[in-house]
Amino acid sequence: MKTDALKKPSTPFFKGAWLLFVFIILFPALSFSEESHYADKLISEAVARKLHEKRGWQVLIHYRPTLLHGKESIIDDPDFFLSKEGKTNPQKEMEETIRAFFSTEKKDDSHARCRFAARYDWLKKELDMDEREVPSEDCKGFKELMEAVRPESATLVFPVAHMNSPASMFGHTLLRIDSSYQSKLFSYAINYSAITDETNGLFFAFKGIFGFYEGYFGILPYYEKIKEYSNMENRDIWEYRLDFSREEVERMIMHIWELKDVYAYYFFFDENCSYNLLLVLEAARPDVALTETLPKWVIPMDTVRAVQSKGIYSNERVFRPSKATRIKQIESVTSADNRKIARDISLMKAGVDDFYEDAGVGEDDKVKTLDLAAEYTQYLYLKGKIPREEYLKLYLKVLSARSKLGIKDAYNIAAPIPPEQGHGPIRLALGAGTKSGALYNSFKIRPANHDLMDPDVGYPPGAAITFLETEMRYNYTERKLSIERVSLVDITSVSEFDGFFKPISWKVNAGAQREEVRKKEHRTVLMLNGGPGMSVREGDALIYGFVEPEAKFGSGLGAGYALGIGVSGGVLKPITPGWKAQAQVKAVSFGIGESHSVISAEVNQLFLLNASNGVRLDLKRERFDGFYSNDFSLSWNRYF
Secondary structure, X not given: OHHHHHHHHHHHHHHHHHHHHHHHHHHHHHHHHHHHHHHHHHHHHHHHOOHHHOHHHHHHHOEEEEOOOEEEEOOOOHHHOOOOOOOOOHHHHHHHHHHHHOOOOOOHHHOHHHHOHHHHHHHHHHHOOOHHHOOOOOOHHHHHHHHHHOOOEEEEEEEOOOOOOHHHOOOOOEEEEEOOOOOHHHOEEEEEEEOOOOOOHHHHHHHHHOOOEEEEEEEEEHHHHHHHHHHHOOXXXXXXXXXXXXXXXXXXXXXXXXXXXXXXXXXXXOOOHHHHHHHHXXXXXXXXXXXXXXXXXXXXXXXXXXHHHOOOEEEEEEEEOOHHHHHHHHHHOOOHHHHHHHHHHHOOOOOHHHHHOOOOOOHHHHHHHHHHHHHHHHHHHHOOOOOHHHHHHHHHHHHHHHHOOOOOOOOOOOOOOOHHHOOOOOEEEEEEEEEOOEEEEEEXXXXXXXXXXXXXXXXXXXXXXXXXXXXXXXXXXOOEEEEEEEEEEEEEEOOEOOOOOOOOEEEEEEEEEEEEEEOOEEEEEEEEEEEEEEEEEEOOEEEEEEEEEEEEEOXXXXXXXXXXXXXXXXXXXXXXXXXXXXXXXXXEEEEEEOOEEEEEEEEEEEEEEEOOXXXXXXXXXXXXXXXXXXXXXXXXXXXX
């Protein structure tokens, strides 16, 4: 009786508890089954419609055609792919991406819906996803980024070449994302670059050519890039406003979010800042197909030309002169004596008050001198040559004296010819000549970029960097085709040295060349030379000199090698806008290994026919251990 009494009231309770237990256990499975069913449905639809073959998807994963895999992503970081086959299989990556949207293993910003915001946005629209069926995530980090950037429009930014940095001698490209802020300096910049602190031009070139660096995207305040490029590296900046809608710019930011902390191996000639930045622009507007118009060799200026040719440039262009350009402009209208006073004030060798109170100096001269002193003082501080406390004290004192002279007209810094109007980086030269009495035809090809004798428009004068330039000649006397020269890398920085700026010029050259040691007697040697130098400007002429250690290796050398030291000097001058001339001499004495000496003198001239065509005249006389040779050539040069 007691047992029955205890069982009766407990039976409904245990039945209810059992049902509740089953519900708790099975409900997540039922829910997961429904979500899994919806995910499978979306995957089936995506595969049936071949969405993985659409350009929009290909752009987001950075696929491009290859011989081995058909399609392969240029992203090398495995964390970027959700499928083990994702780097080379667009369909598998799409399937795993959709499946990851329904996963509950990760939360918030690490969840695929947040981590791959651009992919989710694109697939949601293509598949008309019901977001109620997709697990909801907060995506706090992504929301904070969008709130900070507040994207409305985009501007392509091109800092021109940096004379004394091998990593920047082609120039650079980045993006500025503009918001409602009145000043563009408070906008954010999107930058892609190789992670390196290498300063040696030869090592940088080798590592950059063969992909030894990892490249990353980054987002940072635009004023930081202005400080870096314009104020510290003395690089003028060009800004090109892009014709993108707000929605397109937001898509671009979504894709940049996907690329944070993701690397791709950086290759100097193709997978560089130019190519990767165009992929980000394509994420905003995939149909524009910017990368399909590019040559095999890609440099930063190709990015500018691509956006202009594809109609996403709004024809709004702004020139932002560097601190150095502004200083040089004020220098040009200031007398030599007052330039020295301005420099002495900045170096604290002369007093501000003494100069301001000098009755023998006119007010206009005081204005220019104090303006120059203020600019140069700020430049020295930015370069780390003046401590902050001393800088603030001196700078405020100069500004105080200057303010007493009233507001004067701003210095007119005229914008130069835009860099995109310069010559193309590829050069083909066909010519004819004579050397040591033998006639020859020559063929030269250069993939990139610019040498000292090329047209200056769009390039800083005195900066030269070329890669893989090859010259072949057919000698009619010997009836023989030979490779005259192959240059792996040839970099020359002829940087003007004056009272305000004191850069060291430098050069490095590595390659192979054919030497004539006796009449009709030749040998081929590997060579490496380069060294420091100095350059000054007289009018529009650059006068330069270098100290050049040189090494040669080859079986034709007596000891198999030759080590020597040499000097070179020359002058580079534009005669007219379409006529450029160069004269230079070089002497090298080899005393270790095979002993010999080489002395040469040459005159080179370029006559432009138009922006893409020119005729070049080269004359060279060389003395090789007592044997003299004369080389005269005339060639047609075509730039692409």
